[in-house]
Amino acid sequence: MSRGPDTTETARALERCIAVPVARFADEYWGRRALLSSAADLGSTFDDLFSTEAADELLSVRGLRTPFIRMAKDGTVLPQSAFTAPGGYGAEVGDQVSSEKVLAEFAAGSTIVLQGLHRTWPPIQEFTRRLVAELGHPAQVNAYITPASSRGFDPHYDVHDVFVLQIAGAKRWVIHEPVHELPFADEPWSDRRGEVAARAAGAPAIDTVLRPGDALYLPRGWLHSATALGGTTIHLTIGIPAVTRADLARDLITRALRSDRLRASLPLGVDLGDPDQIATDVRAAAEDLIGFLESASVGSAVDEVAHTVGSRFRRSTRPEPVRPLQTVDLLGTLSGGDRVRWREGLHADVRDEGERVAVVLPTTTIRLPASCGHAVRTLHAGGTHTVGSLPGLDEDDAVVVVRRLLREGVLVPAS
Template sequence: MRTEALSSLIPNAADFLAQPPTEAVNWRDSSTLDFGLAAVSELLDHGSLQRQMVSLVKDGKRVAQSAYTWAGQPIQPGFADVVRSTKVSAYIGAGATTVLESLHRTWKPIGDLCRRLSHETGLPISANAYLTPSGSQGFAHHYDTHSVLIVQTAGSKTWQLHAPVYNDPLEHQPWDGSKVTEAEWTRLRTGTPYLEVTLQPGDSLWIPRGWIHNGFATDEHSLHVSFSFPTLTPYFLAAELVRALGSERAFRAELPWGFGRSAELRGEALATTAKLLAEHFTALSEQPTDNSELADTYRRFSLESARRPLDNFLPAPTAETQVRTVAEAAAGVDWLPNGNLRVHLGDSIVEFEDAPAQVVADLLAADSAVPWTAAGFDLPEETAVELVTLLLRTGLAARV
């Protein structure tokens, strides 16, 4: 598989994929990512960002969204959630950090990069950007429940990294400073960090989930993009498996009344449930099963394939139209019992039948950037052109 996206951010992408680091790592001058102040200005000045797409952080706390949107102001209907650039400017002047949330959905180059990163890693990668004025700080000591790859794109920022105080936190176990012991706080505040580094444009920093990080701008502003690497855990799979039990009548049966006041009834109910679980999961592990529904639950986090509306006005493709495969558009591929190929696009599903199914499977598996035409398929010309048309419409192929 090509690793062009990951290789544009860090060195030795193949080694990284084979064994993701379990400790913080810093790479100097490793990234070619182009997302500077001009891009931030274009996003904020355009006047189309909604409140969910921008956060402001002042003194370690998020600013109320009503303070920098049109909420409560006399303006045209539908604009209450729109971010006001004048208000953002005032907060930046007061030292607030601006967070561009879900940047992979608002800035196409970042979206394309995240889509490719998702293909290379097998994880639904997302991105935020953080702009911090000189001498300021957004969030102080904290950990994330997912790993992040930070890429500095303008200015500089100093980071202090400490080993976890709580190993491998899950999504419902976010950072809570009040639960950190005094001894741990002393280590974080006065102890020697595992890693302390000042990032310059082009530098990257890997922070595994659970690792404490404390970042602050230097005597110049700081802009970095943070790529989130979500963690798939046995806990997640177990929760999804249990959620699916609702379709089994045995698990919908009513247990005896009195559960809250009778230890004997509680014991019987737990024994009954444990027996049902054991029988269900034994059958699940012993029998081949279609687990695509379980995969679909994870795929829902994937970025949908890129489809450009105005491509509908281009001339219809012919057998000689030059196109290339966009393998990263596929969030997943499943062969069905009937021989059809099901391709997941993040927001929808497309199925291919018969010979075209194998053609599509081969194209996606090859993951080649070399252009091709419908004429090169071992298919009737009309069928081949129809296939190319469908691939273009779904974003699985793009014109060269």
Template sequence: MTALSTLIGDVDEFFSRHLGKAALHRPGAASNLKNLISVEDIDRVLTGSALRTPGVRIAKDGTVIPADRYVAKSTLGYADLGDVVDPVKAVRFFRGGATIVLGTVNLLLPHLHALCKDIETDLGHPVDANVYVAPPHARAFEVHCDAQDIIIVQIHGSKRWELFDAIVPNPGGGKVVSDLDASSSTYELREGDVLYVPRGMPHLVRTADASSIHLTLSINTLTWADLLRGLVLEILRSDDFAGALPLGHDVAGQAAPMMRKYADLLSAALADRADADAVDRIVYGRTAFGDGLKTGLFRQALLDTPIDLADRIALRPGTWPVTTDDGRVTVGDTGFRLPREAVETCRRLRKGPMKVAEISPAPDEALKIASALVTLGLCTTGS
């Protein structure tokens, strides 16, 4: 059972009945995920990590508190910093009824980072985690909808979620929704409960008589606009679109009749480029897919354990290599030039782990390729 199925149940049913369509409440579903995140983890992050804005936001009654009210001057070695969160000021706001939001806290807690990468592998979309620490009787934000699908896990205390039966088709991040004419459903989340909220579904979140901590797993959904924008930008770099617009007193008037020609040219080029490799390059070439789970990378280098033909080799969780026939592998913003056999190995590993000996019938070549992929931080090996 994967982390995703533990949280949301049957994955196929979730995709067909809930994803992007309807909320899903699963009481106690997260109880089986051990060491998810603890109060001690949050305390350590907030008070001992020298957090910098915008990694922390503080909000109360629909108003985001300006960051200059809870940061302090600090130093990093000889460098002066002016955006380090002062935990004393942050906690003072919390005591005064404000909610503390820790953004992408998965980057600070390895076990939470591993959870996000596990879910990301199942969904094929980037996933990160935010933590909301709310005092009693708190309402951080107005009724709003998110640009991401979110999976809520209640960590401590309880929280009341009011979800409205409407979907905003093109939501912006944290978009406030007013004049909402829709019925609503209320869910009282207790420790271990899970709630899925589709992107674009308006909601209002409040605490009652006790403090609350909940974890939000944000599925940073890639849209058709993201895909088409990437493909179009590639096309527009070609010589066909490099010519200057007409010259003269009425540039717009001269260019307007020519738009049909270039629109048709763009449409034809887009249809020609709509193959699996191009789509793969745009979808998985995003920066968010370059942040694979690097846990153990330094230990591996320090111990320098020899790779054996019987070892299994696998892509690091959250690593989505984009390969080309000219010997290039790109992961996020980082590119590598590799031998053809190593590029082909990356392609095969996208389908799942395999034994090192299966990389090549020549043992020396198999070990050489495995060693290169491990050294580059793309893969892990083990028995």
């Protein structure tokens, strides 16, 4: 069922990856089931995000270094020396991509993996920021570039959810249901090689060929392998290490461990290796922990857990990069007629502190006079704003406030 053509300027990032409504995806697929979406149903392609030309540019002229590239053949990762070398005079560091070595290995059937494209390729940087904002979970993007009729990696599962976006060529994907539901990060497929191989030998849940513009969603734990058909194929893999209830429980238990119930020392002279001697205290510890979790103390812990989880999320995601030269040029000539906006993806709380308004950032806090509160909240709400029209400030004061927020990387020029 086609949703009709969306332009890349207006389509939400998640909607570009799924051929069902977002609400249905959340209820029926997220963390539960695989979803195959055809280019016809998606109504657009991914040409604006990545291409064969983009891959060649990164491999030839961008001075890419490890760990932003790796290569594999027949399921085995190649040593870095197989595709890196010093870059010549003035760039002698030896972990730079060697286009000649990459050519030789690629022509011999090796797969190229361009890692961390959400850091190295601007269109994917912007797309990933929007996707993270919509999902509420971190994300990272790799490109897998496979030569004709080659297999990249053996059947395996990932410990994070993935979206696969087919960029170029055709690739056959064979998908099997999990042997271990929703694995954690410390439960890799290699711990279950036998089970994975046995499941992969059976009938697949999905056996399909992805062509340019097609997309595939796989919850963590779903087995998959891919084989290039015909010429070179490229696909993007968006990895999403979803935050789980176990993460919330871990932070909640951390708080419980600081409760008065669990502070008592074990008996003097106890043999910690003797189960009989510590059995009573193990049971008491369990009862105290359960008592904390069943008490009203959990309610008081919610704010602290939210703060901890939120801080961890902010540390794992990056806001829009700033442009130092452009920003400094604007600082030198800033006037009421200039236009600015809040830096995309920058997490901040705006709080009243008596005679001050505080902009609380992940690494620092900026305090301004309380009279700036309305203007700061207007900027924080989003959109593009003319400096001289910010509410609650005259033009001169607005210039001072905006100059401070530009210098601190909170605002960016709107151009």
